[in-house]
Amino acid sequence: MSLRSQAIIRFDHATFQFPGVVALEDVSLDIHEGEFIGVIGPNGSGKTTLCRAVLGLMPPTSGHLRIFDCACDKLRCHHRARIGYLPQKGVVDRHFPVTVLETVMMGRYGALGLFARPTKRDRDIAVEALAHVGMEGHRNTGLGQLSGGQQQRVFIARALAQQPKVLLLDEPTTGLDIPTQHSVIDLVQKLHNELGLTVLLITHDINMIRSRVDRLVLLKTRLFASGPPAEVLKPDILRLVYGKDVVITAHDTILVEDYHHHH
Numbered sequence: 001m002s003l004r005s006q007a008i009i010r011f012d013h014a015t016f017q018f019p020g021v022v023a024l025e026d027v028s029l030d031i032h033e034g035e036f037i038g039v040i041g042p043n044g045s046g047k048t049t050l051c052r053a054v055l056g057l058m059p060p061t062s063g064h065l066r067i068f069d070c071a072c073d074k075l076r077c078h079h080r081a082r083i084g085y086l087p088q089k090g091v092v093d094r095h096f097p098v099t100v101l102e103t104v105m106m107g108r109y110g111a112l113g114l115f116a117r118p119t120k121r122d123r124d125i126a127v128e129a130l131a132h133v134g135m136e137g138h139r140n141t142g143l144g145q146l147s148g149g150q151q152q153r154v155f156i157a158r159a160l161a162q163q164p165k166v167l168l169l170d171e172p173t174t175g176l177d178i179p180t181q182h183s184v185i186d187l188v189q190k191l192h193n194e195l196g197l198t199v200l201l202i203t204h205d206i207n208m209i210r211s212r213v214d215r216l217v218l219l220k221t222r223l224f225a226s227g228p229p230a231e232v233l234k235p236d237i238l239r240l241v242y243g244k245d246v247v248i249t250a251h252d253t254i255l256v257e258d259y260h261h262h263h
């Protein structure tokens with residue numbers, strides 16, 4: 001058995017519910033070390049729930065979820081600390097008084113405990129994380145002074161400062177212009193290749209990631225399809241999941257109408 005066949009995240013017939021709502025049902029999914037996985041699906045299909053589950057914020061109501069072969073029913077389980085997380089982007093106040101390096105140092109707090117003083121080693125790890133995202137020259141800049149794309153790089157560095165095995169990104173390109181969206185995804189791909197990170201990337205932008213990921217996971221409350229992009233992105237599968245909202249152009253670009261209009 002090769003190392004690669006070791007599943008580091010394993011959903012086994014796992015169901016996740018909010019009161020009165022099944023958010024994800026009977027999901028069985030093995031995520032292997034070193035995979036680059038894109039998670040797609042329509043509005044309300046359970047993408048964020050999958051993310052919350054992996055972070056330990058939502059235990060399964062039936063079935064099992066194991067992270068690094070641990071059931072991790074405590075949020076503070078050290079296995080969960082090996083998962084670097086980029087939340088959906090909020091708006092950063094231009095005057096919020098925090099520097100780039102201070103932001104990245106927050107990624108060390110899980111390892112430090114909240115009241116321990118960071119050491120030189122913590123600082124070195126944070127600076128190295130900034131170098132990985134090409135922002136080491138901005139360490140003393142105010143976070144609010146940066147462009148949206150630069151802020152995303154800093155938040156990715158904060159996740160890297162955790163020295164994670166897995167990088168979990170929830171809609172990392174939302175609110176960015178198209179060239180910046182590409183540069184953020186390029187960076188994620190580079191980190192995957194160079195650091196050997198396992199990547200779980202949640203996105204609605206199928207075209208942006210289809211040529212980059214090893215595997216697509218298509219959700220619609222259930223795990224509807226999982227496999228290489230060419231196998232998942234078949235017109236009949238897409239029509240079943242997205243219905244009349246999906247248009248596939250002559251150039252094979254996939255357009256999903258109405259995405260996020262409810263937000």
Ligand SMILES: Nc1ncnc2c1ncn2[C@@H]1O[C@H](COP(=O)(O)OP(=O)(O)OP(=O)(O)O)[C@@H](O)[C@H]1O
Nearest residue numbers: 018021022023041042043044045046047048049050
């Ligand atoms: N806090 C909550 N309380 C109750 N129901 C919720 C809550 N959060 C999500 N849900 C429901 O769970 C289901 C899955 O939602 P989830 O947010 O995981 O989907 P999503 O694919 O991330 O959606 P989107 O693309 O719109 O962000 C939906 O039916 C949603 O209405």
